[in-house]
Amino acid sequence: MTTPAPEQTTDVLSPVRAELLRAAHTDAEALRARTEREAAALLDQARAEARAILDEARRQGEADGADAARDLLVRARREARSRTLDARRESYEELRREAAERVRALRRTDGYASLRKRLEHRARALLGPDAEVTEHADGGVVARAPGRRVDLSLTALADGALDRMGGEVRSLWEP
Secondary structure, three states, rough: OOOOHHHHHHHHHHHHHHHHHHHHHHHHHHHHHHHHHHHHHHHHHHHHHHHHHHHHHHHHHHHHHHHHHHHHHHHHHHHHHHHHHHHHHHHHHHEEEEEEEHHHHHHHHHHHHHHHHHHHHHHHHOOOOOEEEOOOOOEEEEEEOEEEEEEEEEHHHHHHHHHOOHHHOOOOOOO
């Protein structure tokens, strides 16, 4: 048997090499196409997950914002209510002070002696004729009987009058 010359071997193997090269290119092209499809699918999936995460984050942010706004509104309402109540209390205390000053001023009027007698008479009517009746420092009287006491001082009478007015007093500072 004779051995073919090297250039003949190359020619004989050329079709095999060409077929192997063509098959390799076909496999590579198929692999590249499959890889591109898989990459596109992964990108689509990643984009969908990113949209879902953003949507959820947006919903959560809106919910958190709504909660924060609601909390802020509640705090603002409480603060406003507290300030309103403080202002009303201050107004009421000022009204009480003003009323007390004005009734104490009655002691310096001509009619005070008559008023004091009427208050003493009222104290004895409440506690009995033996009640000990004394002048109060702010005007009016205080009476004592065993186990009982009546305060008919001018400031106590003014405070009582304001208390009896109840809701009517609120109309002085409410719209």
